[in-house]
Amino acid sequence: MNKVSVFGPDFPFAYDDWISHPAGLGHLPDTAHGAKVAIVGSGASGVIAGYELMKLGVRPVVFESGQFGGRLRSQAFEGADGVIAELGGMRFPVSSTGFYHYVDMLGIESMPFPNPLTPAAGSTVVDLLGETHYAESLDDLPPLFHEVAQAYDRALEEGANFTALKQAIRDRDSARIKEIWNPIVEQWDERTFYDFVASSDAFQALSFHHREVFGQVGFGTGGWDSDFPNSMLEILRVNVTECDDHQRYMVGGVGQVPHKLWDHAPISITHWPAGTTLSKLNGGATRSGVTRIRRVGEKFEVTDQWKRVEVFDAVLVTCQSHMLSTVIDTEESLFAQDLWMALDRTRYMQSAKTFVMVDRPFWKDKDPDTGRDVMSMTLTDRMTRGTYLFDNGPDKPSVICLSYSWMTDALKVLPLPVERRVDLALTSLANIYPDVDIRSHILGDPITVSWENDPNFLGAFKGALPGHYRYNHRMFGHFMQDDLPPHERGIFMAGDGVSWTPAWVEGAVQTSLNAVAGIIRHLGGGFYPENPSPCDKYAEWGPVKLPD
Known part of the structure; x- marks a missing residue:
């Protein structure tokens, strides 16, 4: 049986196949080799985009205002070798196949995460x-907890055709995924997670205490009550792509992923000499934080905190969206007003x-x-x-x-x-x-x-509220720039907050790769027919558009 992966459901595209195909992601004309792309942020999305663009012959210049690695932050305890606290992402589902492509390439070891009621926890x-x-398993808990778990399973089946949708994701059947998922978007965009639970026949047959237990304890990774106000679509994506199941942690810390990728010399590279790394192209360190972004003709002027000004052929912003209006002096005309609305209304969870x-x-x-x-x-x-x-x-x-x-x-x-x-x-x-x-x-x-x-x-990360689907759609699809006016082209965005799966690193990986595809096109490049890109498939399988 095929395994569940984060294949959609909003945009069912096989990112893992795209990045592992021997043909490569795409190609650039010789005139674009050495083109400079400013990457704002050194988290997973920024470093992965830089790595893939470097392989294509681009010169990525990475800016960072805080700690390298973003929310892949592993902090060592003083005086101990390799003993760390995972301050950001710490558990990574095996369904994150794009992320594990890089983990495996870098030779990083992982182990089952000690989530509640799993063998890795031993006891809960x-x-x-x-x-x-x-308890050592769910069977050891009183009947009340079984009733809650069974009720949520029934609610998912009744409200989201859950088994069929998950099977379509296993089969990578894009048409079937969209057939099931698109009507769910229309039905549940403006309704909360708590509404889904409380209004389901499965939970209505039970007491308030059952819903209370579900919120406080939940199943999988723990309690769900902090997500009760969120759009139900946010939770359904997590459930159906098994982001809350089969999780692992990185031995020695997940911070190794961006750090090792920064120093990794790819086997196949265009334009640059063998042995080139992101670190070498950046002079061994990132630039300081970006304070200003302006358009200069068809290019961009980026200013860092030390007033260093440099001109780039394209810009990729991977910082959280609020930074673009509160910290970085971003020229307003670079984004449409409805996109600014989405960027500013994005809600982050504590x-x-x-x-x-x-x-x-x-x-x-x-x-x-x-x-x-x-x-x-x-x-x-x-x-x-x-x-x-x-x-x-x-x-x-x-x-x-x-x-x-x-x-x-x-x-x-x-x-x-x-x-x-x-x-x-x-x-x-x-x-x-x-x-x-x-x-x-x-x-x-x-x-x-x-x-x-x-x-x-x-x-910590985005938590979409009811009615935020349209905002997410604008941000996620921004890499498709053919229909944008010229003054809005050439600046791209990525990160889990741009994705459909905030808080999960796979969303950062996927939006990073979207941006890479968009930058390839912006620089005059293209893709291989045997390895179609997100740009090639977006018109057919992109997210359903809801009426404004």
Whole structure:
């Protein structure tokens, strides 16, 4: 049986096939070799676009105002070799086949992520309304939790023809995907995730408490209540492409992906000598942050924070969309007003994580009275919400993500220093594990992040509200520029916030590749008939257009 991948459903295009085809992504005329493209941001989308454009003979110049790697941010604990906290993306579903193309090419090892109720977690504790349940699988939980899981499965089937849609994605049957998905877009764009759950026959037959449990605990990666206000389309995409299933983490940190790609010399490259890397083309380091973008004839003038001004043949912006109107002085005429509306109305979700390093995976110790693990992966309605446990093997300290929270729960700790965040998390966990002295195992200094407090992000990732489909459509399809007036062509955008799957790195990969295709065309290049590009397939399989 074919595996589920992020093949659509809005634009069912095989990005993984396109980037792995021996013919290559496309070709440029000799006159375009050495053309300069400014790339704003060194996250996954920026580095991948730069890498692929470099292979085609372009000179990508990467600008970065913060930390290299964007939200693929692996922060090392001081004094420990290879012991890290994943502050941004940390779990990567195997359905992200475009992303794993680069992971495999770079030789990065991955392991199953210790999500709740998975073998990788070993055991899970669900603590809800002061009552604690220990489980190694869903079968170990009380009937209430089974009822909730079964109700959501039925709701998906009734409301989204779920099995048939997933099978069409497995089969990569674009016509069947669009036949099922396009009417769902029209039906659910303006309705919330909570509406989908509460109005379903499956949940209406149950109590409010069942919906409450679903929000607090959920299934797959954890509770869903922070997403309740979002458009249901956002959640359906995650479910049907299995972004919340079969997840892995990168051994040594996902930050290796952009860093290793930065230094990777491709086997096949045009124009540049063998051994060329992004790092070498950029003089060994990124430029500083962009502060101004202007059009100069058919080209672009980009200014960095040190007032260095340089002219480029094209620009790719991969920063979060709010940066274009709050941080970067972006010439207004570069984007249509309806696209500015989409960029400015994009809503970002808050998120906070707090990590500690511990001496060993003490949670695997057995309670002499019960025979159970003394501590488990934990889902709770307390402030910590999700607690994850990472065993780095016998020769390294272990790591606990004490708290992974969203929206209101993340805002509760926003003004607090890291030590206070740790204290609050340990106090919550002490109510669940009164006999476990976590403090006695902690080494070094804790690590925390609040993405909404980072001036380069102002939030963790996009969370589309009801009615935002049209905004997303404008952003995602912007790489198709034939119908744009000349003064709007040549500037492109990418990133998971431009994609249909925000928060998942595959969205960053796919929009990055869209931008590469658009830049190839903008520079006068083309594609190989045996390996058609997103530009070639967009008119036929692009997202359904809703009336304005």
